[in-house]
Amino acid sequence: MAKQTDLTKIERIREAAIRVFGRNGSANAPVAAIAREAGVSVGYLYRHYAGKEDLLNDLLEKTLEKLGDKVEELAAQRKSTEEIIRGFVRYIFDVAREQPERILYVLHLQNDLSWKIAESTTGRLKDLCGHLLTLGRSAKTVAPGITAEDLYIILFCLPLQYIGTSFRNIFRPVPLPPELPDKVADMCLTAVRNGEPASDRCGYCEEKRTNRTFISETYEEN
């Protein structure tokens, strides 16, 4: 046969694309820059991706896969749903601290409505949120009125917004404060719990709140 395909190249393209997209945003990220940073020719990139949008979708899918793996990893450790959610939020912040581009590129893609997310990718996203919803509801960590969309926004978009806002330097200097992940995780848990405070006892009567029904049970299901 002929020359063998160098499989590491595709991974190099993915890594380079994440870096370039993360730095510039999807619209200001030339394919040529991605190829250069990956040490690959432009033509090679087009032999494996139908176009720029195809590359974006591949990246997003891989990222969702990783997030899904993280949830399964936490679940496999027999963690409680609360710990899974907390671990999930912390994981996002950990990645943001070590490799900001990996988070910033998602922030760009997610909020750029001018490109379409592939059906397969949105399907995976719905599955991931649906999975968390099932876990959370059965553990009563997630209130009945909360939907998969709510989880997506609270557990994923909200931390992303904190990270994005940090990099804007509007309210404080760049480095993410070390206490922020836990603070945000608490906020997320409160939100999905529909207002039940993190403490499991009422401040007055000291009654346990763990098995109580949720206040806003009037919200329709789904």
Add this chain to the structure above:
Amino acid sequence: MAKQTDLTKIERIREAAIRVFGRNGSANAPVAAIAREAGVSVGYLYRHYAGKEDLLNDLLEKTLEKLGDKVEELAAQRKSTEEIIRGFVRYIFDVAREQPERILYVLHLQNDLSWKIAESTTGRLKDLCGHLLTLGRSAKTVAPGITAEDLYIILFCLPLQYIGTSFRNIFRPVPLPPELPDKVADMCLTAVRNGEPASDRCGYCEEKRTNRTFISETYEEN
């Protein structure tokens, strides 16, 4: 002297820019398209704005001005801080329903880190959030651990994320459900209240919670 400046044209440019940015995102919004939609020549646009980024900043500043006015309008009606926050969130959703571009363009600008927000604009943003923080803290609607940045993310970014996600059609069809604004407003209030539920009485002892100190008073100030 010479021809008189047509003052309506600048306003037409602003309106057109919001529409084009809202549809395409800032990076995919040609200046030519904005000028065409405004019924104005490209050259005219450049006589009044130093460049595209200057136009973006002007738009964002005007939008923040409107949001500030809305808060002052609600405050002038002697509303409680809770009602102000609720009204603020509802206002965002109202605009999103009637003129989606007015919200979607902000979503784009806010999450596109490849362009710089002018100092004057970030200053206004900080002022607006600081104002809400002062109001909220004195009314005990906002927990002590909550910062101006938290308010920005909870009251502004969170509703924006709901609206953006809706337009992605991932979790449900397009039109914003009528009950969503109130649901999100409740969520926002819960978050800024740091988990204290909307109901003002404990589910067990029926003790009033209104004047209680907040659970997470351990958060440092600022």
Add this chain to the structure above:
DNA sequence: ACAAAATGAATGAACGTTTGTTCATTATTA
């Protein structure tokens, strides 16, 4: 009162870049 000159608002063709994409060519190995 009138025409010519002066002014500056407004225009849009043209320019230089940058972009995504292609494909004729080269390099590599069976």
Add this chain to the structure above:
DNA sequence: TAATAATGAACAAACGTTCATTCATTTTGT
């Protein structure tokens, strides 16, 4: 040598920006 992996110069389309030009209006000179 035959087959195909890989290249990157070349291309067309699109972009932000410029600036020589046009045009409506006011000022000036008679």
